[in-house]
Amino acid sequence: MITGKNYLGNKQLDKGTKTYKTFNPLLNIENEFVFVEATSEEIDEAVHLASEAFKVFRTISGEKKAAFLNAIADEILALNDELIQTYCKESGLPEGRAKGERGRTVFQLRSFADLVKEGSWVEASIDTAQPNREPLPKPDLRKLLIPLGPVVVFGASNFPLAYSTAGGDTAAALAAGCPVIVKSHPMHAGTGELVASAIIKAAEKTDMPNGVFSNLNSSGVEVGTQLVKHPEVKAVGFTGSLRGGRALYDLASQREEPIPVFAEMGSINPVIMLPNALKNRAEDLAKTYAGSIILGTGQFCTKPGLLLAIKSDALTQFISILSKEIVKIEPTCMLHPNIIGAYENNKSKMISQAGLSVVSDFENDVQTNYAKQAITTVEGQTFLENTNLHQEVFGPFSMVVQCQDKEQLELIISKLEGQLTGTLIADNEASEYPGLISALQNRVGRIIYNGVPTGVEVCPSMVHGGPYPASTDSRFTAVGINSIKRWVRPFSYQDWPNELLPDELKNENPLGISRLVDNKQTNDSI
Amino acid sequence: MITGKNYLGNKQLDKGTKTYKTFNPLLNIENEFVFVEATSEEIDEAVHLASEAFKVFRTISGEKKAAFLNAIADEILALNDELIQTYCKESGLPEGRAKGERGRTVFQLRSFADLVKEGSWVEASIDTAQPNREPLPKPDLRKLLIPLGPVVVFGASNFPLAYSTAGGDTAAALAAGCPVIVKSHPMHAGTGELVASAIIKAAEKTDMPNGVFSNLNSSGVEVGTQLVKHPEVKAVGFTGSLRGGRALYDLASQREEPIPVFAEMGSINPVIMLPNALKNRAEDLAKTYAGSIILGTGQFCTKPGLLLAIKSDALTQFISILSKEIVKIEPTCMLHPNIIGAYENNKSKMISQAGLSVVSDFENDVQTNYAKQAITTVEGQTFLENTNLHQEVFGPFSMVVQCQDKEQLELIISKLEGQLTGTLIADNEASEYPGLISALQNRVGRIIYNGVPTGVEVCPSMVHGGPYPASTDSRFTAVGINSIKRWVRPFSYQDWPNELLPDELKNENPLGISRLVDNKQTNDSI
Secondary structure, X not given: OOOOXXXXXXXXXXXXOOEEOOEEOOOOEEOOOOEEOOOHHHHHHHHHHHHHHHHHHOOOOHHHHHHHHHHHHHHHHHHHXXXXXXXXXXXXXXXXXXXXXXXXXXXXXXXXXXHHHHOHHHOOEEEOOEOOOOOOOEOOEEEEEEEOOOEEEEOOOOOOOOOOOOOHHHHHXXXXXXXXXXXXXXXHXXXXXXXXXXXXXXXXXXXXXXXXXXXXXXXXXXXXXXXXXXXXXXXXXXXXOHHHHHHHHHHHHOOOOOXXXXXXXXXXXXXXXXXXXXXXXXXXHHHHXXXXXXXXXXXXXXXXXXXXXXXXXXXXXXHHHHHHHHHXXXXXXXXXXXXXHHHHHHHHHHHOOOOOEEEEOOOOOOOOOEOOOEEEEEEHHHHHHOHHXXXXXXXXXXXXXXXXXXXXXXXXXXXXXXXXXXXXXXXOOHHHXXXXXXXXXXXXXXXXXXOOOOOOOOOOOOOOXXXXXXXXXXXXXXXXXXXXXXXXXXXXXXXXXXXXXXXXHOOOOOOOOOEEEOOEEEOOOO | OOOOOEEEOOEEEXXXXXXXXXXXXXXXXXXXXXEEOOOHHHHHHHHHHHHHHHHHHOOOOHHHHHHHHHHHHHHHHHHHHHHHHHHHHHHOOXXXXXXXXXXXXXXXXXXXXXXXXXXXXXXXXXXXOEOOOOOXXXXXXEEEEEEOOOEEEEOOOOOOOOOOOOOHHHHHHHHHOOOEEEEOOHHHHHHHHHXXXXXXXXXXXXXXXXXXXXXEOOOOOHHHHHHHHOOOOOEEEEEOOHHHHHHHHHHHHOOOOOOOEEEEOOOOOEEEEOHHHHHHXXXXXXXXXXXXXXXXXXXXXXXXXXXXXXXXXXXXXXXXXXXXXXXXXXXXEOXXXXXHHHHHHXXXXXXXXXXXXXXXXXXXXXXXXXXXXXXXXXXXXXXXXXXHHHOOOOOOEEEEXXXXXXXXXXXXXXXXXXXXXXXXXXXXXXXXXXXXXXXXXXXXXXXXXXXXXXXXXXXXXXXOOOOOOOEOOOOOOOOOHHHHHHHEEEEXXXXXXXXXXXXXXXXXXXXXXXXXXXXXXXXXXX
């Protein structure tokens, strides 16, 4: 049941006076739930509870953390229809997507549960003592990864489940041993509260310390600002706009004690189509890309917003087919009136740029909150000279850049801002473009061959991140089990008595994990 | 031969007009060498060369990088007496220390050479495709660590070799595949130039791209500022003061494209002496700690600047012996008149704080640039209330905090700023202090049992870093092979053709490295 209250640990409170509702974009009406924004005192209490919980939670075994994470997954599934219906009402997304995203969320939680239950993720490393070494004895040193402390998570508008309340950031932080305070996303506060209730139930069932999780309602920037500035908060996870992510990064880096902010801020995801591929399969490519551009109404951070190729008849044909294919697809609803407003606004700004031509656009009216998809095109030189054309338009919009030649194409790629992904479409010709591929690799976090950038597989080899402004720290991924590395730090014990060491570092290796012992990776005891 | 010029890649230039000399603190005279500060144009050229060199250097094999790193070590050794003599003239440190530090520098270079030659450090990970997976096929994903780009390194005043021109930061960055631009430390610019010449020779002998290394003279903040703000610089390594490190961090985080700064900024390294240990061996402890406090004239970032214990007769005895032992040791020379000036100044400021008593100090005059060691003591409550007492005094100074009880001791530890190290001195009593140990662990990067914090072993299990202000990012270590992680980012290939993949990710595993293949760690091919 949605109450509209905040979760401060396992307690529900609504002392504030500022309220707000969520919105159903499909029906173009406000939803019935009323949410009470967290007060300054409630924020302080949530952080204090997290800080206290950390003292216990940081030392809890991997097995117990796994039980907690699996229980969260179970409780989310137990929310059943109420969760799916609320999700749809607050996002305008279809039920299939809701169920798919719930599946992804549960999969992520269980993946992290498996990871911490197995235990080797702490990168345990042991260098045994050499008391007789000359000129000085070598001490015994043992290292493992330990959690940073309370983490604040800002959910994403476009993933109410998989990158929000119990999404990737939260799952990774809890797995690491960090208590989490979620700044609930105002567009899907009901979905958020339901998921928060599942996390709290799971925490109680698996005997986690109170304060290991809190969920704070917020409709403006005040709650988030106070959280990021709070001295007891030790790291921040964010998925959203460049403006929002940068603002949080700036706040965090201006603190007396700066803290890491991992913000995943989107991308225009350049796609390079090489000449042979365009010649051989312009039509197929146009159809595939029409689908990728409008997937989820273009509301994915991996949407291909920039298609690049060298001018040719095949490129002209590709543009022509793409512009026809894209309007064959029925317009769909965006997440919120604010999102459609921003889309229309950014699209207009983009179209007003000199040299940009619209090759496909809807002339007819569409339903309220439904996005009209658009394809535009521009000359390579114009694109090079005007960085306004490099901005992301969140929604079903893409731009085809027609390059003069191979050199111009490579120059454009080398000058691009950092991106989440880059794609190469090629037919046995890639080896002729080493400079281009190298330049592309240097600007992105993931490079795709003959595919589409949409679809982010959750697996150890996935990198979802990239050079700024794709993310604030390219040294980490936001997706996959390695995203746990954002919330931990290495820690050394020197000459520490065996019985006082954590199990991961004891001579006996009671957890049977894989460890680097005197430079050899092994599961053996010492 | 020392020329006083800058190295812009393999070219030596001195177009500037600003010059400076280094200083011999032992003789209290200026050295003969004249250094010409890099001009703004020279800085730009060095960065541009690094950026161009990166295009080649980022793809060079581990074997070739290893040859380069080993050649640097060889060329440093070949500098022979000139290097050792210059080091001593520019630091006032004895020849034994110079040779020891050279050994450490060479060891670090060779350790990174071994690491990249073996190759598994890139954390290669492969998830093979599942074309028939439902509801969607799973793509082939392969991941490895790739270099960030040109790195700027600021050397340390207190380690002219091991943490300067070819020190830990440079060795790690070159091993990662990042070109390095060193902002030469003004106090040992001659030592720096000699080492730079060794790096350039090694680069030429092993056929590295021009610009893979540059060395820029600088006596003020201008060169460093321009370097950190340069758009083509992608990361910064720094070892030095909190003020300096924070200034660079602020510059880097205010850039249009923020970049990571790893600054190691020192620490007061709390040492907790538990009651039994103090009772059983106050005299031994006092002697050991007198030695650790004055080691290298107290000019180590791991110098024990804070000794804490619960009030007792044994503690009184410890203080009395420590204060006698410390003045038995002959004063020694500090690195530079500026360093001794800062020491005397910070010591005076500290001594003027209410409640602080000096229990041991030199009354007699000492030679110019020689530091008078000092031991002070303060009540726990006073220490808690006045954070001025928590500041580092770089030099042979330490403070004994006399705590009322166990609770006050734990409270003090939990309120401490972040530290590089924490030490516990205990005789079979540590298990009675779980809260204290936990609080200590939460504030430091390395915890030592019954030892001294000075002495930083170079091995995989070492963590040299810690919560702010010990470092700007506790998620990395500045010492040991894992320090390479500061300069790399994960990168994914999706469905990439085998022949175009880097060797580390090819099906055949031609390098024979250890890889995570479908969640199993293996050296096998696919």
